[in-house]
Amino acid sequence: MGGSRVERRRRGTSLYVAWVVVGAAILATLFPVYWLFTISTKTARDAFATPPAFVYRPVFGAYREIWQAAGFGRAFVNSIVVVALGVALALVLAVPASYALTRFRTRLKRPLAVWLLLAYMLPEFLFVIPMYVLYQQFHLYDTTIGLAIMYQVFGVPLAVWMLQAFFEEVPRELGEAAEIDGCSHMQALVRVYLPVIAPGLAATAILLAIYMWNELTMALSLTFERAKTVTVAVAGFRGYAAIKWDQMAAASIVAIAPMVVFAAIVQRHIVKGLTLGAVK
């Protein structure tokens, strides 16, 4: 009896410790984002107050100003276009490929897996600098489509890893039954497999969208003005002689918001995609 009470107390303590750790982690996660938000709604006097103003009268002028200043509105539209093109392209390339890799026995499986891993792992500038030179010659520099093409170097591997996992979950009999009924492999893909993996397809598209929306290195090198993305625009605020903290913070909040909402909606699938991609 006494032993079990000690045991119970010990368990209670470990749950208590777990909550303290989780609480601290949540605070450390959210506070910086909250602070970014307060800076975006503070006047310069409130922002630079010592001690920091925890209670202040919020102003939302910066959110209005960023759409006029520094081509931020255009960058926002560019980012949407690049993400749409990039995700579409990645899915068009990766859906048939991952379907083939799960349905056919092929000797190419291993070499292709290594290739995808290398494309994903090697540093961005190894790929970007030669493409920068190439793009200058073919008028793809500073275009949204050029950037969307470049994004395939990480988009395709990510999409193939996730989609392969989703395809593998479809029972083999389903596809075989369709083929006995006279479907070709292509018809089986479109009529049987795609409807079944539709949620996985959506999750893949969203994870790709988040990665592409957030990408900086390639966008910084391959765009300049006409096609510059949100991340490049945010980086641009840094360069000014006098940093407009409120605008920079407001632009950041505007850039984060859609992705955090996206991620929250499909959290379960994203977790699955991330862990599958990592454990494979």
Next chain:
Amino acid sequence: MNTTVTERDLATLGRSRPRRRWREGPWGYLAPMVVALSLVSVYPVLYSIFMSFHDWNWGHRFNFVGFANFAELLTDPNFWADLFRTIYFTVGAVTVELVLGLVLALSVARIGRASRVVSTILLIPMMVSGIIVSVIWKIMLDPTLGVIPWFLRSLHLPTSAFLGDVRWAMPSIVGIDTWWQTAFVFIVLLAGVQSLPTDPFEAAEVDGASAWQKFRYLTLPLLRPFIFTVALFRTVDCLKVFAIIFGTTGGGPVRATEAMQVLTYRTAFKELQMSKAMAIMVLFSGFILVVVAVFLRVSGRFQNDGR
């Protein structure tokens, strides 16, 4: 009449067999990806290797210089210093992230029901672009604007310029990366913890094992494959670090945070020494491949030991 049709049928059947195999085999499905990946990954690598043996700075001509670019880099103490900075950052960030990620995964698994909501919150930093992470932490650490220096001052603790201080800049970047990417370690290890079999733990309970013993002799070994994978992904990602340095210090102060890709960016786009920049990337990619190979070798050996 009938026979001719049958004959033609037979003939086309015979002829169409290879074409049918092409259409029904994997190649038709793989070809678009192979072509696209060749353009964005194979072509640039070949071009980089070719150009790194030449001397080209945006002029109309370039000369073959053999190993001159590589020799220049390998004898440049600044290049080696930047490589060690990158390794220093990677070892620091990966270690801290693994420890915190593991602690978080175990804690969140412990609290049970609320873990879904908690994971959603903890994943937020991962959904934020590196450049915006830099904005956040430039604000947090700013000597006049920042809460952290103010907090330290109000506790009468020593503070510093953090990102502007040669000694503190790199540890600050490690801290920023920890805030940004610990969630990845956490979420993968949480999946690992939740997949652990319960039997060995119950048996250990019966045998009166302490919490530490269970952690040391059951949890850690069982999580090993997850830890290795996540460590490999984080290591490679950290070696490639760019956005959070570009956005905060730009490599400074006095090169204190100049990681390899930051050096490459400066060499290519500020100094316009294109072939030298490509040589840096060729060398560094070789280094990354060695790191990955060692990782896979070690993890393979560990997994064999475990069996």
